[in-house]
Amino acid sequence: MAQRLLPTGSCWCGCGEDTGRGSFFLPGHDKVAESAVILVEYGGVPEFLHKHGYAPGGKNPRQSLAEWRDRGNAAR
Ligand SMILES: [Zn+2]
Incomplete structure (x- = not known):
């Protein structure tokens, strides 16, 4: 479980x-931060996916999201 x-x-x-009360980001800035960290830390989205086992032949990102939602989790 995440912290x-x-x-x-x-x-x-x-x-x-x-930010407003209860918000981590201004509108759209979450994607700016996400893209920056993926680029700086992994080199790009394919490298990011591969690092976490989501390359072709591995875990399927869409299927994993559907299963995660089916378990009762929800996006924040
Ligand atoms: Zn910002």
């Missing part, structure tokens, strides 16, 4: 802007 995280009032993308 429970709490919003801090500042956008987690690093832009330095304040």
Whole structure:
């Protein structure tokens, strides 16, 4: 189980802007942060997927998401 995280009032993308109460990001900034970290840490989305076992012949991202939802989890 992932660690429970709490919003801090500042956008987690690093832009330095304040967020609304209960928000980690300003609108769209979650994808900016996600893309930046995947590029910097993995080199790209294919490398990111491969690192976590989702390359062809491995786990299927879409199937894994469907199974995750079927278990009662929901996107935040
Ligand atoms: Zn931001």
